[in-house]
Amino acid sequence: MxxxxxxxxxxxxxxxxxxxxxxxxxxxxxxxxxxxxxxxxxxxxxxxxxxxxxxxxxxxxxxxxxxxxxxxxxxxxEREFFCGVKITHEELIGVVTDLRAQPLVSAHRPLATTSAEGVVSALAELVAELLAADPAYGERCHALGLAVSGDVDKAHGVVRYSPFLQWHQVPLARLAAEATGLIVTIDNDVKSLTVAEQWFGDGVGTSSFALVTVGVGIGCGLVVNDRVVAGAHGVAGEIGHIPVGRDEPECHCGGRGCVEAIAGTAPLLAAARAASGDASLTVEAAIDAAHAGDPAVREVFARAGHAIGLAMAAMANLFGPERIIVTGDVPGLASYGLFEEQLNRSFAAQAFGAAADCRLLLRPRSFEQWARGAAAVAIQQHFTLEGAPLPGLRSAGSEATGATREGSGSQRPRRLTK
The missing domain is CATH 1.10.10.10 (Winged helix-like DNA-binding domain superfamily/Winged helix DNA-binding domain)
Structure with missing residues (x-):
């Protein structure tokens, strides 16, 4: 650029x-x-x-x-391309997108270690693989976006704390820039996905909306008056750590009764194992058992839906979004149908007044879409002035929304294979 x-x-x-x-x-x-x-x-x-x-x-x-x-x-x-990578504790998921954040090619790379050095080394290999897929990518891709769960200081390029990676104060942007030679922008993974929805997805045409993610963690991205809200410390929207379970259970954050400690994948699986008496139960098996009608396991998913619904209602009461987009990874979204009814019931019961009229949208997203979110943040960083809101979205109307659907990411990217 x-x-x-x-x-x-x-x-x-x-x-x-x-x-x-x-x-x-x-x-x-x-x-x-x-x-x-x-x-x-x-x-x-x-x-x-x-x-x-x-x-x-x-x-x-x-x-x-x-x-x-x-x-x-x-x-x-196709005047310029962008690379985006979602970093999990198990693998890297990368994409190359065009200017509209449309994924063109994707690749996965398993992680042998979650040490910062090991992840950055694997990241450099993945980026090289992606850019080698087409000579044009190498020529016209200068920016890399990284999406990481946890407390991310975007302005200084530092991952302050990532519970799943066990990172503390990792200068990821600098390390990644040195390893790849690209301009690197990092952000929280949920906020990255929120940017993609705001610019190119279901947030287009909406001045204020929320994105709630269900999976390993329970996250939330907020857009208010056309701005993604980060807060003074960059952790605004962490509804996963709203206490809804009184004093239990204990959460990895040090608090108690957090939504994430009830409805996150790991605690949900632990509760399903306890309810079924099967210590070897997998997440997929728990979902199957609940769908088959096991009352004890179904109650576990209902409790998770109740917790998420309460947290969403608290968030809606605080800032009144026009819509809430509920998304997540697998198996998070695979289990959504199991707690959808309870989530909606708890949300409606706890939301105050007209906040209960907020539209809830279920939008399954693959991990490639989270990587696309990272690329969207890189695009945003390139083409806006820092801190400036996205202009004129509310006045765009349905015509603008329709125009951006072409780049909404519905087309599957070409997958690179070894």
Whole structure:
């Protein structure tokens, strides 16, 4: 990315509006953003000259009876590529995406160790493999996004604490940049997925929404007034650590009764084993037993749904999102149907007033989509000014939402195999 293209608020506004809502005419950009037509033209020109934007054939007039038809601006999605990697305690999942965060190729790499040095070494190998899939990737991919669970200091590129990796104060951005030669942005994995939904998914057209993830942990990303909320310490939205179980059970965070200590994969499996009397029960077997009607195991999933529903209601009462997107990994989402009824019931009972009308959307996401979230954060870092909200989403309407669906990630990426 040319370093001067998004050096002004007008440039960032114009480009991100076309990226997330385009194709869109200059006249419409001016209307939605409040910029003058001259300012829009001036801001768009360098992007057109650098090959990031193109003018499509004129399709509409600026106004009834007006002069020549408007020529919509559109993104050239393969002008630049981005690499995104989701880091788990078991493996790395990586993708290369285009400018619209559409995954083009993906690969997995198991981890032999969770030490920072071992993970970074495996990361460098995975990135090299991904970029070698097409000569264009190596030529036009300069940025890497990393998504990690836990407490991540995005501004300083440091993983302050990741419970599943057992990392403390790891300068991941610097280590990864040295190993790959790319510009590296790191963020919490749930916040990364939230950015992808805000820019290219079910959050488009919504000023305030929440993303709740169900799986190994229970996470939440928040968007308020078009901004992803990180909070003063970068941990805003941690509904997994809202206490809903009184004094029990103990959570890995040191607290007690946390949602995550009840509904996370590991504690849920432990409870299912205790309820069934089968110490060898797997998560998949627990899900099968519950679907088959085992009342004790079904009660375990209902308790998890109750805990998540209470936490979601508390969050909805606090900031009143227009919608809550519920997603997660496997087996988290595979078990969703088992606690969906209880989750909805507990949410409706605890949500105050009109907060109970908040729309709940179930959106299963593969791990490749979490890696896509990491790439989306890298895209955002490149094309917006730090701290600036995504402009004009509420005024975009259904037309903008439809336009961005092409890049929503529904198409499966090409999978690299050994």
């Amino acid at each position: 040319h370093p001067r293209l998004t050096s002004t608020p007008a440039a960032a506004t114009v480009f991100t509006m076309v990226l997330t809502q385009g194709p869109v005419s200059r006249v419409e950009i001016a209307k939605r953003s409040g910029l003058s037509s001259a300012a829009v033209t001036k801001a768009a020109r360098p992007f057109i000259e650098a090959g990031y934007l193109e003018e499509l054939e004129a399709t509409e007039r600026t106004a009834p009876g007006a002069g020549r038809p408007a020529s919509p601006l559109s993104i050239r999605p």
